[in-house]
Amino acid sequence: MTNQRWLTWLACLTVAGFVAKAGAASATEQRCSELGLGCLCSEPLDSGTVNGGQTWPRASCGDGGVCYADPDDSPDSTECPGEDRRGHALTWVSDMSSYAVPASSQPLPSGHSISWILRVDGGGIGHLTGPDILESKSVSVCLRSYQRWDPSSAIPDAGTATGNSQIKVSTIGGLTPNGQHNPFQMSVVANGSIGTRADSVWYNCPPDFAALGTMQECQNNFCRFEMCLDLPDSGLLTARFRKTVLAPSPQAGRVYEWAKPQCQNVRNEIDLRGGYNSILEFYIQNVPGPTVRYMSHGIMMKQRPADPNFWPGPAYEIEGGEPSPPPPSSPPPRPIIKE
Numbered sequence: 001m002t003n004q005r006w007l008t009w010l011a012c013l014t015v016a017g018f019v020a021k022a023g024a025a026s027a028t029e030q031r032c033s034e035l036g037l038g039c040l041c042s043e044p045l046d047s048g049t050v051n052g053g054q055t056w057p058r059a060s061c062g063d064g065g066v067c068y069a070d071p072d073d074s075p076d077s078t079e080c081p082g083e084d085r086r087g088h089a090l091t092w093v094s095d096m097s098s099y100a101v102p103a104s105s106q107p108l109p110s111g112h113s114i115s116w117i118l119r120v121d122g123g124g125i126g127h128l129t130g131p132d133i134l135e136s137k138s139v140s141v142c143l144r145s146y147q148r149w150d151p152s153s154a155i156p157d158a159g160t161a162t163g164n165s166q167i168k169v170s171t172i173g174g175l176t177p178n179g180q181h182n183p184f185q186m187s188v189v190a191n192g193s194i195g196t197r198a199d200s201v202w203y204n205c206p207p208d209f210a211a212l213g214t215m216q217e218c219q220n221n222f223c224r225f226e227m228c229l230d231l232p233d234s235g236l237l238t239a240r241f242r243k244t245v246l247a248p249s250p251q252a253g254r255v256y257e258w259a260k261p262q263c264q265n266v267r268n269e270i271d272l273r274g275g276y277n278s279i280l281e282f283y284i285q286n287v288p289g290p291t292v293r294y295m296s297h298g299i300m301m302k303q304r305p306a307d308p309n310f311w312p313g314p315a316y317e318i319e320g321g322e323p324s325p326p327p328p329s330s331p332p333p334r335p336i337i338k339e
Contacts, residue, residue: 005152028078030316032299040141040300041080041130043089043279044317046102046120047073051088052211056099067092068128073116078298083129083275090118092126092282106148106294107221109247111320118295121165123284130277130300132174135270137235140303142228143279144312145170147297151219154289155192165190167215167226168281175274175288176202182272184239186225187281188215196258198239202264202271205239212243212256221249224314232306235266242311246319259308 032039050056050069061067067087070079080089098118108114115210117190120126131300137208147169156165169186192214199207217223224244231237238259245254278299282290297315316322 002288006194027073028075029297030040031313032301032315035301037302038303039078040133040302041097042078042299043071043074043080043128043299044114044246044297044315045071045073045100045128046103046114046116046297046317048116049090050090057077060162064301065093067098069098070257077126080128080130080298081128081280085275089128090126090260091129091243092120093124095122095127095328096124096282097121098126098282101294103158106338107248109222109252109319113317113320114296120282120293121290122293123282123287126282127171127278128280128295128298129275131277132275133272133302135231135302137231137268137270138233138271138305139309140306140308141270141272141301141308142226142303143170143172143298144224144315145225145278145280145298146222146224146315146318147218147280148213148222148294149219149296150294152315153215153219153291153293154287155215156189156287158190163286165286165288166284167287167293168278168283169194170227171276171278171281172227172272173200173274173278174278176271183275183276184227184229185281186212186241188229192216194237194243196241196260198260200263201268202235202265203237203260205237205263206261208260210258210260211315212241212247212258213254216252217245217249217251218243222246222294222318223250224319227309229270230306230308231267231270235268237263237267237270238308239263240308260329314316318327 029042032042057072069090082088083091103114167188172184182200188226189195194212198205226242243256303310
């Protein structure tokens with residue numbers, strides 16, 4: 001019996017590894033599995049259906065003109081909660097249109113293994129919403145997504161005295177104990193420049209709007225967008241931002257990286273509650289024309305201890321490569337065979 005138990009464990013481990021690899025395009029993102037408990041939520045968006053086999057609602061939604069969608073590829077154990085906190089990771093208003101298109105129609109790296117990409121036409125109040133986060137210090141909290149703008153998309157201009165012209169990319173944020181908003185954000189602003197924002201009053205972060213290249217570098221190929229907040233033992237928070245240009249661009253591998261000036265208020269925890277963690281932002285404001293954007297593989301994660309060199313890194317399903325295998329659980333003791 002002991003020999004049989006040991007051999008059964010080996011067989012299960014082998015089969016589990018095969019199934020996980022074979023089903024990677026319609027299951028938990030490999031990077032999320034690699035992180036274990038460090039993966040806060042993941043939405044690969046590699047699904048042609050939502051809400052249990054339904055077609056994408058596009059703009060025809062109930063609930064007062066608000067659309068809710070739970071892509072069918074993300075298992076409940078790792079899916080993002082969404083604005084409604086019921087597992088509908090994606091929310092958008094009905095003057096937009098969101099739906100899946102075949103990945104074969106997209107300029108993706110040659111090593112990709114996905115079947116579907118999210119397309120968003122227009123913009124309004126809409127997002128892929130991650131979980132509320134409350135973490136004690138000595139932690140890094142990060143998000144990552146892939147985005148591309150159609151070459152026909154309008155580019156933000158200088159705006160007006162009463163309103164910015166922008167296309168939001170991603171936000172980490174929350175409401176402070178006194179009700180203030182903590183925004184850490186990437187947005188496309190005038191002439192396509194991708195601005196970075198970290199002007200939280202709660203953490204007292206100096207305003208600084210350094211750019212990560214332009215959206216024009218992400219039109220005929222996807223770009224990987226990453227953002228991290230580090231709260232070390234000192235209690236002084238730092239925000240970091242990174243954009244990586246992907247193949248088939250001639251500039252593939254170009255990386256823009258920026259760390260903001262250290263915030264000045266000592267805090268004992270990262271408080272990102274209130275439903276403002278938007279891994280993907282659909283919001284556009286005062287943009288002079290229609291926009292079309294394609295998105296994939298949103299993820300949110302944490303790392304302990306805080307590490308200023310830690311990044312979410314690539315989705316293997318998009319960029320190819322293999323993840324580091326998680327450590328196997330300990331097998332039962334090998335039986336001792338007596339002659």
